[in-house]
Amino acid sequence: MEFGPLDAGSLTRRRFVQLGAATAVTAGAFVNADAESHPAHRSMIGVPFEKRNPRIAIIGTGGRGTSLLENLLVADAQIVALCDIVAEKAQKAAAMVVKAGQKQPELYTQGPHDYERLLKRGDVDLAIVATPWDWHAPQALCAMNEGKDVAVEVPGVTTLEDCWKIVDTSEKTGKHCIMLENCCYGYNETLILRMIQAGRLGELLYGEGAYLHDLREELFSNAGEGLWRRTEHTRRDGNLYPTHGLGPVANYMGIQRGDRFAHIVSMSTPQRGLDLYRKAHLKEGDPRLGERYVTGDMNISLIKTAKGLTITVKHTVSTPHPYDRINEIAGTKGIFKDYPPRIYLDGQNENESWDTIDKWKEFEHPLWKQEGEIARKNGGHGGMDYIMLYRLLQCVREGLPPDMDVYDAAAWGSVAPLSTMSVRQGSSPIQVPDFTRGQWTKRAASPIATQA
Amino acid sequence: MEFGPLDAGSLTRRRFVQLGAATAVTAGAFVNADAESHPAHRSMIGVPFEKRNPRIAIIGTGGRGTSLLENLLVADAQIVALCDIVAEKAQKAAAMVVKAGQKQPELYTQGPHDYERLLKRGDVDLAIVATPWDWHAPQALCAMNEGKDVAVEVPGVTTLEDCWKIVDTSEKTGKHCIMLENCCYGYNETLILRMIQAGRLGELLYGEGAYLHDLREELFSNAGEGLWRRTEHTRRDGNLYPTHGLGPVANYMGIQRGDRFAHIVSMSTPQRGLDLYRKAHLKEGDPRLGERYVTGDMNISLIKTAKGLTITVKHTVSTPHPYDRINEIAGTKGIFKDYPPRIYLDGQNENESWDTIDKWKEFEHPLWKQEGEIARKNGGHGGMDYIMLYRLLQCVREGLPPDMDVYDAAAWGSVAPLSTMSVRQGSSPIQVPDFTRGQWTKRAASPIATQA
Numbered sequence: 001m002e003f004g005p006l007d008a009g010s011l012t013r014r015r016f017v018q019l020g021a022a023t024a025v026t027a028g029a030f031v032n033a034d035a036e037s038h039p040a041h042r043s044m045i046g047v048p049f050e051k052r053n054p055r056i057a058i059i060g061t062g063g064r065g066t067s068l069l070e071n072l073l074v075a076d077a078q079i080v081a082l083c084d085i086v087a088e089k090a091q092k093a094a095a096m097v098v099k100a101g102q103k104q105p106e107l108y109t110q111g112p113h114d115y116e117r118l119l120k121r122g123d124v125d126l127a128i129v130a131t132p133w134d135w136h137a138p139q140a141l142c143a144m145n146e147g148k149d150v151a152v153e154v155p156g157v158t159t160l161e162d163c164w165k166i167v168d169t170s171e172k173t174g175k176h177c178i179m180l181e182n183c184c185y186g187y188n189e190t191l192i193l194r195m196i197q198a199g200r201l202g203e204l205l206y207g208e209g210a211y212l213h214d215l216r217e218e219l220f221s222n223a224g225e226g227l228w229r230r231t232e233h234t235r236r237d238g239n240l241y242p243t244h245g246l247g248p249v250a251n252y253m254g255i256q257r258g259d260r261f262a263h264i265v266s267m268s269t270p271q272r273g274l275d276l277y278r279k280a281h282l283k284e285g286d287p288r289l290g291e292r293y294v295t296g297d298m299n300i301s302l303i304k305t306a307k308g309l310t311i312t313v314k315h316t317v318s319t320p321h322p323y324d325r326i327n328e329i330a331g332t333k334g335i336f337k338d339y340p341p342r343i344y345l346d347g348q349n350e351n352e353s354w355d356t357i358d359k360w361k362e363f364e365h366p367l368w369k370q371e372g373e374i375a376r377k378n379g380g381h382g383g384m385d386y387i388m389l390y391r392l393l394q395c396v397r398e399g400l401p402p403d404m405d406v407y408d409a410a411a412w413g414s415v416a417p418l419s420t421m422s423v424r425q426g427s428s429p430i431q432v433p434d435f436t437r438g439q440w441t442k443r444a445a446s447p448i449a450t451q452a
Numbered sequence: 453m454e455f456g457p458l459d460a461g462s463l464t465r466r467r468f469v470q471l472g473a474a475t476a477v478t479a480g481a482f483v484n485a486d487a488e489s490h491p492a493h494r495s496m497i498g499v500p501f502e503k504r505n506p507r508i509a510i511i512g513t514g515g516r517g518t519s520l521l522e523n524l525l526v527a528d529a530q531i532v533a534l535c536d537i538v539a540e541k542a543q544k545a546a547a548m549v550v551k552a553g554q555k556q557p558e559l560y561t562q563g564p565h566d567y568e569r570l571l572k573r574g575d576v577d578l579a580i581v582a583t584p585w586d587w588h589a590p591q592a593l594c595a596m597n598e599g600k601d602v603a604v605e606v607p608g609v610t611t612l613e614d615c616w617k618i619v620d621t622s623e624k625t626g627k628h629c630i631m632l633e634n635c636c637y638g639y640n641e642t643l644i645l646r647m648i649q650a651g652r653l654g655e656l657l658y659g660e661g662a663y664l665h666d667l668r669e670e671l672f673s674n675a676g677e678g679l680w681r682r683t684e685h686t687r688r689d690g691n692l693y694p695t696h697g698l699g700p701v702a703n704y705m706g707i708q709r710g711d712r713f714a715h716i717v718s719m720s721t722p723q724r725g726l727d728l729y730r731k732a733h734l735k736e737g738d739p740r741l742g743e744r745y746v747t748g749d750m751n752i753s754l755i756k757t758a759k760g761l762t763i764t765v766k767h768t769v770s771t772p773h774p775y776d777r778i779n780e781i782a783g784t785k786g787i788f789k790d791y792p793p794r795i796y797l798d799g800q801n802e803n804e805s806w807d808t809i810d811k812w813k814e815f816e817h818p819l820w821k822q823e824g825e826i827a828r829k830n831g832g833h834g835g836m837d838y839i840m841l842y843r844l845l846q847c848v849r850e851g852l853p854p855d856m857d858v859y860d861a862a863a864w865g866s867v868a869p870l871s872t873m874s875v876r877q878g879s880s881p882i883q884v885p886d887f888t889r890g891q892w893t894k895r896a897a898s899p900i901a902t903q904a
Contacts, residue, residue: 202728205721205771206750214804265717265879269657270760272784276654298658298782300764302752304879308722312752312764319657320786320798322805330750332724334772346772352666353774427717427756429879 041171044406045439049149049176051399054125057081057148059115059139061093063224064153065130068180069093071386072128073100074378075393080123083108083115115139119146126396128180129153132228137162144175151178151392154243157413160433167435170406178392178402179409181247182381183325184448185388187372188341189248190365191357192329195336196252197449198363200345202333204253209245210314210326216277219317220288230274230288233295237268238420239315240295243412245325246313247404251446252329256407259307260440261432264415266422268296273318301419303432306440313415366451367391391448403448410435493623496858497891501601501628503851506577509533509600511567511591513545515676516605517582520632521545523838524580525552526830527845532575535560535567567591571598578848580632581605584680589614596627603630603844606695609865612885619887622858630844630854631861633699634833635777636900637840639824640793641700642817643809644781647788648704649901650815652797654785656705661697662766662778668729671769672740682726682740685747689720690872691767692747695864697777698765699856703898704781708859711759712892713884716867718874720748725770753871755884758892765867818903819843843900855900862887 056077058065061084072079079097084090087109097105106121108114112135119127119142127143129136129152136152137159143150144166156179157163170177183189195201219230232240253259274293282289297319303311314326327338334345342354349355367387368375375383375390395402414432422430434440444450508529510517513536524531531549536542539561549557558573560566564587571579571594579595581588581604588604589611595602596618608631609615622629635641647653671682684692705711726745734741749771755763766778779790786797794806801807819839820827827835827842847854866884874882886892896902 203724205724206752263878265719265754265881267717267754267756267762269762272655272657276784296760297784298762300658300754300762302717302719302754302879304719308748310719310721310750310752319782319784320796321782322796330771330773332728332749332771344772344774427715427754427881429717 041168042174043436043439044170044174044176045436045443046401047174047176048399048401049396050125052125052396053078054149054393054396055080055123056126056128057083057118057121057124058093058128058130059083059118060129060131060135060153061089062086062130065128066093066096067380067385068128068130068389069096071378071380071389072393073097074374074386075390077389077393078102079105081106081108081118081121083118085109085112085114116142119143119148124148126151133158133232134228137166140166140177141169144169144173144177147173147175149176149396151180152409153180155241155413155416156243156409158416160414160417163410163414163417163433163435167406167410176402177406177409178404179243179247179412180388181243181404181412182384182388183244184247184251184404185367185391186248186382186384187364187368188338188357189251189327190368190387190448191360191363192336193248193251193449194363194365195360196329196331197445200334201329201331201336204309204329204331206310206312206330207249207252208312208314208326208328209247209249210324211241211244212314212316212321212324212326214319214321214323215317216273219274220278220281230291233271233274233293233318234291235294236420237294237296237299237423238266239299239301239313239416241315241317242301242313242415242419245327246311246412246415247408248327249311249329250408250412251404251449253305253309253311254445254449255305256411256436256440257443257445258441259305259309260434260436261311261411261415262304262306263429263431264301264303264418264422265427265429266299266301266419267427268299268423271296271318273297277318296423299419299423301415301422303415313419400447403446407435407440493620494626495888495891496622496626496628497888497895498853499626499628500851500853501848502577504577504848505530506601506845506848507532507575508578508580509535509570509573509576510545510580510582511535511570512581512583512587512605513541514582517580518545518548519832519837520580520582520841521548523830523832523841524845525549526826526838527842529841529845530554531557533558533560533570533573535570537561537564537566568594571595571600576600578603585610585684586680589618592618592629593621596621596625596629599625599627601628601848603632604861605632607693607865607868608695608861610868612866612869615862615866615869615885615887619858619862628854629858629861630856631695631699631864632840633695633856633864634836634840635696636699636703636856637819637843638700638834638836639816639820640790640809641703641779642820642839642900643812643815644788645700645703645901646815646817647812648781648783649897652786653781653783653788656761656781656783658762658764658782659701659704660764660766660778660780661699661701662776663693663696664766664768664773664776664778666771666773666775667769668725671726672729672733682743685723685726685745685770686743687746688872689746689748689751689875690718691751691753691765691868693767693769694753694765694867694871697779698763698864698867699860700779701763701781702860702864703856703901705757705761705763706897706901707757708863708888708892709895709897710893711757711761712886712888713763713863713867714756714758715881715883716753716755716870716874717879717881718751718753718871719879720751720875723748723770725749729770748875751871751875753867753874755867765871852899855898859888859892
């Protein structure tokens with residue numbers, strides 16, 4: 001992941017759009033405007049992948065791209081091209097492909113826009129994007145416009161404008177843009193999803209997801225994410241990285257499938273963590289001492305759904321905290337909460353205490369039943385990365401629709417810019433655009449929830 | 453606690469006031485209006501109790517009142533009068549007093565307004581109010597107007613109007629009105645408060661408190677709280693009972709003492725829990741089947757303080773959930789969270805995992821060091837009730853100011869009606885009145901925090 005931040009011109013334009021949207025308060029205005037301007041767009045809901053064993057290109061072969069590649073190779077994926085601005089990283093990734101018995105993939109290492117040349121190739125079916133956040137949307141858009149399906153790392157989008165662009169472009173091109181939200185494929189997440197489908201938690205009422213991950217050391221590293229991710233903290237206050245906590249909860253609740261995010265309020269603490277960290281760790285004269293961080297150490301957002309359910313989303317990467325995604329979901333008959341995983345079903349014991357989920361193995365997801373051993377052996381966030389990529393390949397190879405699609409990517413990703421708008425307006429409620437243009441009411445449950 | 457709901461006339465007036473306030477959005481408007489209308493009021497900040505061994509009256513000798521009485525007797529408190537609308541309950545409480553070696557207290561059992569006659573007695577110094585919520589404010593006001601200090605059970609106030617009334621009346625009469633917020637005196641709460649005072653968590657950033665307590669059975673009981681508490685769920689949507697979670701967090705942050713609640717947003721889920729419970733447990737023809745519950749099963753509020761810190765407050769009493777007050781407080785150097793109690797201080801271990809608080813016994817509060825054995829033996833929420841009452845008596849006997857005063861009672865209590873306003877307005881931010889009329893900036897830390 002050796003792509004730098006976008007050039008200043010692009011940033012300025014983005015900022016402008018965000019500010020413009022902020023004054024609208026009801027970001028819902030976007031819905032009609034866009035629906036009207038693209039009346040002929042075909043919805044991508046339920047559209048299957050073209051059935052094939054996809055030829056894959058990976059854009060971004062840093063830490064994350066390499067880890068994805070490793071998992072893809074275990075799943076026998078065909079890798080035909082690799083792209084990185086650091087040639088050595090692409091070469092190292094290429095060696096992994098060759099070692100797996102495939103022929104040498106083509107490398108694209110001629111600067112930050114060489115991905116455009118890659119995406120013009122006729123022999124690529126699916127592009128995987130694992131670059132810094134600024135590049136997610138432009139590269140996803142380019143891939144679709146060049147006729148490729150694209151799977152993009154989180155957060156995928158960082159502005160409302162980009163949320164609409166990926167939706168519009170997916171609908172215009174008929175190509176899928178999916179978010180690589182690995183946490184949706186976690187063991188606990190998929191098991192609980194199936195318990196919910198079976199009605200064990202009753203009618204759902206509220207959920208909570210978070211990204212509580214102390215990244216201070218990584219943010220000030222001179223390699224990997226330290227090269228670009230800290231910059232995000234100089235740009236905006238809000239939830240920078242909502243999807244790992246939000247995605248699983250959205251799946252539990254069937255968001256975009258009978259319900260949708262209606263409005264959001266958001267609140268941030270002051271920023272102290274990065275200032276204190278650099279004061280303790282950087283030497284005098286270090287240019288990073290001149291940076292100004294504006295992202296509050298903790299951001300908390302509340303989302304109300306159209307059916308009235310609530311979702312709490314938290315984000316801190318700059319304070320001391322044991323890793324936690326919270327992953328809580330509650331209904332009329334029970335509640336599950338993670339870290340550690342624990343469940344309470346109405347009346348399960350006399351003293352009203354939590355239990356482990358050990359006795360609920362019957363709800364283990366078929367993907368984990370079948371592929372769990374390989375997934376765990378291979379690693380990658382406890383196996384969820386492998387399960388996610390195995391499933392993606394399965395959907396393409398069998399010509400199925402994706403579990404989550406561009407509408408999920410846009411809705412989940414929109415929470416980042418919407419949280420920023422709400423924070424800027426003193427926690428005022430901001431309407432969430434309906435990226436499905438009304439189709440959420442008619443849509444069936446995600447295959448990940450119903451797969452038997 | 454055998455007082456029924458207030459008569460319909462009073463309710464209507466309350467509703468009207470709430471609705472009027474709601475349209476103001478900035479409840480802050482209350483500040484100036486009230487400050488101007490009572491310019492001569494003397495602040496109660498730092499005002500000591502009149503030094504004496506207080507002669508105590510208890511209003512409400514149901515389950516809660518009796519439990520408080522038990523603890524008071526262990527602390528050698530003088531009980532001179534008791535009041536309840538059920539004569540047998542007052543008599544039973546009187547027998548406890550006599551058994552403890554004191555003379556028979558005077559009983560006031562002539563209907564719901566007999567407390568007014570009690571409060572006219574010249575030999576009562578301190579009234580303790582443990583009646584249903586509707587009666588807290590009127591009885592506290594009456595006590596102060598009759599020249600008595602008053603300690604009132606939570607929530608103490610349920611409307612913004614009453615928040616101002618207890619402040620105005622305390623200032624006008626020079627009598628204290630304190631909230632019996634027992635959780636502020638819990639073992640963990642007081643230990644963590646002292647760790648914070650010692651700087652162990654660094655600069656504070658955010659906290660979370662809650663009342664997650666499945667009360668469905670109690671709410672439909674034909675005795676005790678079931679007689680009146682369910683009615684609250686027919687009146688308003690919001691956080692009905694914020695102080696057990698909020699009080700300790702407010703103490704950690706020094707709210708009213710260098711910081712204050714600035715604004716609040718609030719969001720509720722739909723109500724399902726009570727409907728489902730009565731469907732499962734009540735017989736056809738039960739009049740409770742005709743009740744209409746409007747309190748969402750889960751309410752989540754976010755409070756922003758003047759210094760920018762955030763507090764999350766949650767409330768559910770109508771869904772399956774193990775008991776939990778969350779009791780979380782986080783700063784730049786570490787975080788504490790309860791249920792079970794666990795702490796993480798920056799760099800405490802390699803794997804960034806929680807630790808118990810066992811190694812921090814050095815911060816045990818002096819009250820617990822001295823009185824912990826008696827408190828635990830005596831029970832009452834793990835001993836916190838005894839510690840709270842012992843400390844209240846200590847403050848009066850030694851002529852000290854109370855740890856928490858009428859400004860804390862008003863601010864903490866205001867979160868209930870303010871959450872209702874925000875929910876009603878689609879989670880719009882509502883300003884929190886400054887009940888100290890600007891004095892919060894100059895005020896020293898609470899004695900409970902600094903007591904050595």
